[in-house]
Amino acid sequence: MNQQASPSLSLSNPHPKGVNWQQKAALALFGIGLLILLFAWLGGQVWNPFQALLLALGLISGSAWWYARAEYGGKPAGIKNNAVMFRSLSNRGLWGWIAGVMISGFYICLYWYPETMKGLIEMFEAPSRALRGQAADQWFVYGSFYTLAVLLMGAKFIWKYRHNRYQVIRTVSVMFFQLIFSFLIPAFMQLMHQPEFYFTYFWPLKSEYLFPDKISYLTQKYTHLGVFLVFWGAVMSFIAVPVLTYFFGKRWYCSWVCGCGALAETAGDPFRTLSDKSLRAWRIERWLIHSVLVFIVLTTLLAWLNSWQQGAILGDLSQGFSKTYGFLIGSIFSGVIGTGFYPILGSRGWCRFGCPQAAILGIFQKYFSRFRITVNGGQCISCGNCSTYCEMGIDVKAYAQRGQDVVRASCVGCGICSAVCPRGVLRLENGADDVRERAQDARAFHIGEDGVKLNDH
Amino acid sequence: MHIVIIGNGIAGTNAARFIRKWSDYRITMISDETLHPFSRTALMYCYMGHVRQRDTQLYEAHFWAKNRIERLLDRVEQVDTTSKTLLLRQSGALHYDKLIIATGSTPNRPDWPGQELKGVQGLYHLQDLEGMEQLSQGLQHAVVVGGGLIGIEMAEMFLSRNIPVSMLVREHSYWGNVLPGPESAMINRHIIEHGIDLRLGTQLKAIEGDKQGRVHSVLTQNDKRIACQFVGLTTGVSPNINFLRRSGIELNKGVLVDEQLRSSAPDVFAIGDCAELRRPASGRRPIEAVWYTGRMMGQTVAATICGQETMYKPGIWFNSAKFFDIEYQVYGSVPAINPAGISSLYWEHPDGKKSIRINYESESLAVTGFNLMGIRYRHEVCEKWILEGRSIEAVLQQLSLANFDPEFYPKHEQELVSLYNRLEQRNVQLQTRRSLTMVQCYLKSKV
Numbered sequence: 001m002n003q004q005a006s007p008s009l010s011l012s013n014p015h016p017k018g019v020n021w022q023q024k025a026a027l028a029l030f031g032i033g034l035l036i037l038l039f040a041w042l043g044g045q046v047w048n049p050f051q052a053l054l055l056a057l058g059l060i061s062g063s064a065w066w067y068a069r070a071e072y073g074g075k076p077a078g079i080k081n082n083a084v085m086f087r088s089l090s091n092r093g094l095w096g097w098i099a100g101v102m103i104s105g106f107y108i109c110l111y112w113y114p115e116t117m118k119g120l121i122e123m124f125e126a127p128s129r130a131l132r133g134q135a136a137d138q139w140f141v142y143g144s145f146y147t148l149a150v151l152l153m154g155a156k157f158i159w160k161y162r163h164n165r166y167q168v169i170r171t172v173s174v175m176f177f178q179l180i181f182s183f184l185i186p187a188f189m190q191l192m193h194q195p196e197f198y199f200t201y202f203w204p205l206k207s208e209y210l211f212p213d214k215i216s217y218l219t220q221k222y223t224h225l226g227v228f229l230v231f232w233g234a235v236m237s238f239i240a241v242p243v244l245t246y247f248f249g250k251r252w253y254c255s256w257v258c259g260c261g262a263l264a265e266t267a268g269d270p271f272r273t274l275s276d277k278s279l280r281a282w283r284i285e286r287w288l289i290h291s292v293l294v295f296i297v298l299t300t301l302l303a304w305l306n307s308w309q310q311g312a313i314l315g316d317l318s319q320g321f322s323k324t325y326g327f328l329i330g331s332i333f334s335g336v337i338g339t340g341f342y343p344i345l346g347s348r349g350w351c352r353f354g355c356p357q358a359a360i361l362g363i364f365q366k367y368f369s370r371f372r373i374t375v376n377g378g379q380c381i382s383c384g385n386c387s388t389y390c391e392m393g394i395d396v397k398a399y400a401q402r403g404q405d406v407v408r409a410s411c412v413g414c415g416i417c418s419a420v421c422p423r424g425v426l427r428l429e430n431g432a433d434d435v436r437e438r439a440q441d442a443r444a445f446h447i448g449e450d451g452v453k454l455n456d457h
Numbered sequence: 458m459h460i461v462i463i464g465n466g467i468a469g470t471n472a473a474r475f476i477r478k479w480s481d482y483r484i485t486m487i488s489d490e491t492l493h494p495f496s497r498t499a500l501m502y503c504y505m506g507h508v509r510q511r512d513t514q515l516y517e518a519h520f521w522a523k524n525r526i527e528r529l530l531d532r533v534e535q536v537d538t539t540s541k542t543l544l545l546r547q548s549g550a551l552h553y554d555k556l557i558i559a560t561g562s563t564p565n566r567p568d569w570p571g572q573e574l575k576g577v578q579g580l581y582h583l584q585d586l587e588g589m590e591q592l593s594q595g596l597q598h599a600v601v602v603g604g605g606l607i608g609i610e611m612a613e614m615f616l617s618r619n620i621p622v623s624m625l626v627r628e629h630s631y632w633g634n635v636l637p638g639p640e641s642a643m644i645n646r647h648i649i650e651h652g653i654d655l656r657l658g659t660q661l662k663a664i665e666g667d668k669q670g671r672v673h674s675v676l677t678q679n680d681k682r683i684a685c686q687f688v689g690l691t692t693g694v695s696p697n698i699n700f701l702r703r704s705g706i707e708l709n710k711g712v713l714v715d716e717q718l719r720s721s722a723p724d725v726f727a728i729g730d731c732a733e734l735r736r737p738a739s740g741r742r743p744i745e746a747v748w749y750t751g752r753m754m755g756q757t758v759a760a761t762i763c764g765q766e767t768m769y770k771p772g773i774w775f776n777s778a779k780f781f782d783i784e785y786q787v788y789g790s791v792p793a794i795n796p797a798g799i800s801s802l803y804w805e806h807p808d809g810k811k812s813i814r815i816n817y818e819s820e821s822l823a824v825t826g827f828n829l830m831g832i833r834y835r836h837e838v839c840e841k842w843i844l845e846g847r848s849i850e851a852v853l854q855q856l857s858l859a860n861f862d863p864e865f866y867p868k869h870e871q872e873l874v875s876l877y878n879r880l881e882q883r884n885v886q887l888q889t890r891r892s893l894t895m896v897q898c899y900l901k902s903k904v
Contacts, residue, residue: 076650078782082617083506163782165865279517374893376861377836379777379786381748382467383499384512401515418863420507422779424786424833427861431893 022070026063033059041120053123068156077163079420090270096343104340111331114138132190147183151175153266166415174262182259197229200257202236204296205357209233212307242364249371250361251413268347275346275393285353293359299325348391362409370430372438373406379423386417400425407439458482461553463533468729469559470494470515471755477524479763489532490583498748500586501610505617536704538722555762558712558727562694562746571664576672577688580607592687596620600675600683602661603691604631606778611689612653623654623683637793640830644780651781664688694746696731709733711744716768718758728754773840788839789826791816804873822848833861837900850885857891
């Protein structure tokens with residue numbers, strides 16, 4: 001530990017935190033792995049696409065693990081946020097912008113120019129055949145990278161928060177649901193000549209699961225299984241969402257199950273500080289996310305009306321709504337901006353401003369849930385760590401310093417505010433007794449001002 | 458009515474906020490440190506890169522205009538209590554109807570030879586942080602003098618930038634005059650585990666400099682020399698009241714105030730670190746330079762000024778800190794050494810990084826204090842237990858109500874109960890499970 005500060009790789013870092021030789025070596029290996037993938041992507045002829053893929057992913061995984069070990073291993077467990085505000089990548093510096101452009105560019109290629117990815121897709125031919133019995137396509141490539149990112153960065157996150165059992169269990173949960181339910185099961189169903197179905201996504205996030213054409217496709221082509229899948233989706237949307245949210249808050253989904261949440265909580269962790277905490281951002285958030293919800297509800301209703309009328313009245317209107325939604329919300333908002341802009345908007349841009357599922361969960365959380373973040377008496381010192389590390393842009397401190405429990409529609413219950421609080425002030429809790437009064441200004445038993453009678457004024 | 462507040466720390470800011478909440482008086486807050494009230498306790502996190510300076514501001518920028526709280530970046534040179542006028546360095550005279558002095562503290566500077574050298578400073582003001590920032594460039598070794606809360610913060614700050622630190626602690630154990638022995642020993646181990654050169658029972662003799670007037674080493678009382686380019690003096694703070702020396706306001710170490718926080722001059726109040734209570738509550742000190750008392754005083758004085766005469770009643774003592782990775786919370790009275798008639802139930806986790814101490818009266822068994830290391834307890838519950846004088850055995854039965862650790866954390870209530878049963882030959886059973894509903898039930902119940 002007692003060593004000289006050494007210059008780091010970051011460009012805009014006035015006070016470098018030492019990046020040791022192990023981390024430099026790990027970064028170099030990581031770069032080589034990426035280069036192999038880039039070479040294949042650009043159409044370079046690789047001796048054996050699958051072996052090259054294994055080599056590249058092996059380098060990337062191994063080096064990511066090595067980097068994390070060099071970063072957190074051998075040091076006492078605890079909050080590891082040193083120099084977060086000095087790092088170029090996590091602080092909208094040069095590396096942040098480069099990363100933002102690269103990831104957004106990846107999404108643009110993925111959605112609109114998949115033919116440019118031919119070489120990359122070819123690398124995934126063998127695993128795609130093995131896992132789902134089909135030729136690889138850009139979506140399989142995307143799903144593989146996505147899952148790998150969740151697993152690798154999840155492992156890094158667990159290492160970082162190894163002292164915090166809530167964080168460890170929660171992260172294992174998102175890694176599990178991503179790997180099994182969002183990657184392996186849909187692939188396996190395809191292998192078995194069944195529909196590619198995602199059990200952990202439902203309307204309105206996976207809006208087509210309640211669209212008439214999807215339902216008739218599932219029930220007609222896959223009969224019994226199809227009916228079950230439609231039933232599953234409807235039960236999740238209309239029963240599981242309100243019931244589970246009543247008991248646990250929206251976190252049961254957003255930071256424990258959801259794949260978007262999985263990426264945000266793992267790969268997105270270094271960017272959580274970038275979310276805008278201002279009142280203005282909160283206003284924009286409420287308008288935007290509820291507009292998207294209204295949009296998808298309308299789109300769904302129109303689709304049903306259209307199907308019922310067999311296109312007699314509405315004509316192409318319903319199609320137009322669906323297409324516009326898919327393009328604007330599905331591709332641009334959730335993909336290019338939502339994930340591509342991690343290093344600019346923070347890791348939960350989509351979840352906070354766009355996701356219609358989060359909007360519904362949020363409404364339940366705010367009005368019909370036992371969940372809240374309680375404030376421990378008068379122990380808050382207004383240091384601002386909670387607000388700074390809130391990925392949803394909630395100004396937690398504003399609540400904590402006045403002894404008000406946090407009840408916010410957007411809170412995904414990641415628990416990081418509670419983890420980074422240096423005074424042990426915040427706790428995620430469920431309580432059935434006072435669902436209606438959870439959000440009141442100052443709790444009846446707020447501490448330490450017993451000489452002051454708040455109620456007389 | 459014009460309320461003028463000198464100082465915009467937590468005491469002054471909280472006073473302003475509550476005066477606005479309860480009145481339409483004109484409010485002016487003066488500070489020569491910064492226009493934007495911020496959390497002083499968070500200075501370390503700015504240096505360490507956990508937060509940006511603006512993240513530590515108490516309120517968003519629009520708060521002040523919206524709440525019509527005027528702010529002045531200026532320094533008060535003189536206070537004239539007969540004409541109720543302040544003389545400001547830049548803006549000249551300013552009339553007040555009521556004055557609140559909330560100027561906080563300044564770091565103590567005992568008369569050490571060489572303490573005027575460049576590279577020697579404390580950590581209290583924003584400007585101190587800027588000083589540390591500048592001096593950190595190319596810093597090879599830092600020495601921190603003092604074994605208290607600011608000292609360990611400073612050590613942690615330098616460590617975050619991989620700058621080696623030596624810590625000189627006069628006592629034979631870290632914060633040994635406040636923490637009981639085992640807790641203090643735990644922090645000693647933890648400091649060393651983090652690679653700090655911890656020198657217990659070591660006093661500073663002199664600070665030595667080079668020809669340019671920059672510090673290059675310190676000399677300890679036992680004539681050991683440590684080369685360093687920075688010396689942090691963190692041996693406590695004193696009220697920042699020098700500008701009041703000729704004001705006629707009665708001063709001792711701080712501004713002397715009564716239970717309503719009134720000073721000797723009419724319509725002049727003092728709150729926070731700079732206030733010295735003439736008659737502190739029993740068991741409490743006349744000056745308590747902590748965040749929480751400043752905040753409570755701000756709210757108390759606001760009520761009095763807004764027409765509701767209010768006594769300053771800080772209630773049951775509480776405090777908290779974090780020593781590197783180990784959080785610390787205290788509720789009630791937990792002295793370093795128990796006085797006669799007070800017993801302790803002390804449990805420590807085998808990993809040596811967590812402990813729970815419950816103090817109680819040996820005769821009546823009424824609990825008097827809780828000291829937690831690496832474990833979070835619920836403030837309200839501990840406070841109510843102490844206020845009620847609950848017996849240690851009743852507390853142990855319901856100990857889960859106090860647990861404030863995050864979900865899934867290992868629970869240690871049973872271990873504590875078993876320990877008590879073993880030591881006291883009793884058979885207390887843990888009865889309640891952790892539940893927010895139970896907590897609320899208990900807190901709402903009348904004593």
